[in-house]
Amino acid sequence: MTARLQTLGICKHYDSVTALSPTDLTVQDGEFLTLLGPSGSGKTTLLQIIAGLVEPSAGQLIISGKEATHKPAGERGIGMVFQSYALFPHLSVWENIAYPLRMRKMDKAAITAAVQDALDMVQMGAYVHRLPRELSGGQQQRIALARCFVYKPSVILLDEPLGALDKKLREHMQAEIRKLHKELGATFIYVTHDQEEALNLSDRICLMNNSRIEQLGTPEDLYDRPATAFSAQFIGYSNLLRGTAQRGAGGVSVLHHGRHTLPLDAAAAREGAAQALVVRPEQATPCGATEALLNGQVTEVVFAGSDYRVLVDVGGDEPFLLRCSRRDAPEVGANIGLRWNPAHAAVVNL
Ligand SMILES: Nc1ncnc2c1ncn2[C@@H]1O[C@H](COP(=O)(O)OP(=O)(O)O)[C@@H](O)[C@H]1O
Ligand SMILES: [Mg+2]
Structure with a gap:
């Protein structure tokens, strides 16, 4: 080139x-x-x-x-x-x-x-x-x-x-x-x-x-x-899970996000710093309580043609947006767990 x-x-x-x-x-x-x-x-x-x-x-x-x-x-x-x-x-x-x-x-x-x-x-x-x-x-x-x-x-x-x-x-x-x-x-x-x-x-x-x-x-x-x-929010839609990076049990990196402790990619974690996990709506899937990284209550389910847009109150400032197939879409009011592959979630500094 x-x-x-x-x-x-x-x-x-x-x-x-x-x-x-x-x-x-x-x-x-x-x-x-x-x-x-x-x-x-x-x-x-x-x-x-x-x-x-x-x-x-x-x-x-x-x-x-x-x-x-x-x-x-x-x-x-x-x-x-x-x-x-x-x-x-x-x-x-x-x-x-x-x-x-x-x-x-x-x-x-x-x-x-x-x-x-x-x-x-x-x-x-x-x-x-x-x-x-x-x-x-x-x-x-x-x-x-x-x-x-x-x-x-x-x-x-x-x-x-x-x-x-x-x-x-x-x-x-x-x-x-x-x-x-x-x-x-x-x-x-x-x-x-x-x-x-x-x-x-x-x-x-x-x-x-x-x-x-x-x-x-x-x-x-x-x-x-x-x-x-800014990048995460300007390009596509991102769920930004804001919190403080910390060293958790066994030396793994975690993010304290409200009442949740989320796994954080060790290479990107900056201990004590305000950081956010970037989880795209299509990266997350609904799941049972034992596998859940995050849980919350479904507040809205909107039909979007090819799939459903599901908003989940996870106790943060903004609801978590999830995209679900017709088969997987939960009901409004349901308590659901959410999981994703931590290796795929980007980490940004705030
Ligand atoms: N001729 C000009 N005189 C004064 N301010 C200008 C002039 N041209 C651009 N600006 C300012 O510079 C900034 C960048 O403008 P611009 O390059 O047109 O942005 P964009 O194309 O991304 O919308 C803006 O705040 C705009 O108001
Ligand atoms: Mg212009």
Whole structure:
């Protein structure tokens, strides 16, 4: 793997606001990297610094091994797609896609071939004469993607490109974007605040929080091994069992969580510290009293299509969420035990 792009201590301040704290990030050639995080966490700022649309306050940007911090945006070989499609309203679909090539003074035959190629890629060949306002939101976004791909940039930045579309169309377009990424072989940096979208699309996710990188890794890394309580709660659903880590009988590590003493992975335990066990709803199963790690009373059972969502009051601040098949779903009011494989439960510091 070779690095396509690297930020070294890149940061951005607006007066007293820190939009981006010093950030080191390496994006590999051809990878699909997603910047995921809540609104205001610095995703757009980082993307725009990479694009050359925002000047960083300090730090360095390296593109393809060369210093590019102050290189003009137009010379970076980077394409960009935004949430607002930013198509030219008075130009036809064809002219919108041809525009970046005309700007580059490409010859006519080459433009025709490239536009046709881009149209085929997004399956919009039948709409060449339409104006943007004569297209649906999904179609407009396809044209915006085609206009970006048409000049074959080696790096493509996408800032919440599906944010304006409804759920069904968004899922369809996600599949298309993945396919386009494979076909083009370009490096994609994709911004979203939607964790499910990030899990579906990415080779790696860069989770951002409060203007800095919270955790960087594959979707599986972030889901299975959240490094912080924020990661555990932002990606998927987590039951956080908070308590104090201690050495229990026989020298094993345990977590004192209310009236329960829970087994804790010895390598992650920090004696005397406030820590939390992260138990995903699908990791826990209902069980009898003798096998139970935790027990409590069922307060709610909600049908969720493929399974049931069961809330159990285990004496903590929040109820414990469990997912059960129709066959295993308990009744409201029942006292049940809960167990999971302690080796699979992540441990985070609080
Ligand atoms: N031009 C600007 N002037 C002042 N503050 C800004 C500007 N751009 C972004 N910010 C602030 O920087 C922080 C990060 O913004 P942004 O990168 O847009 O976040 P995100 O894309 O994750 O929602 C926010 O608090 C935002 O208000
Ligand atoms: Mg943004």
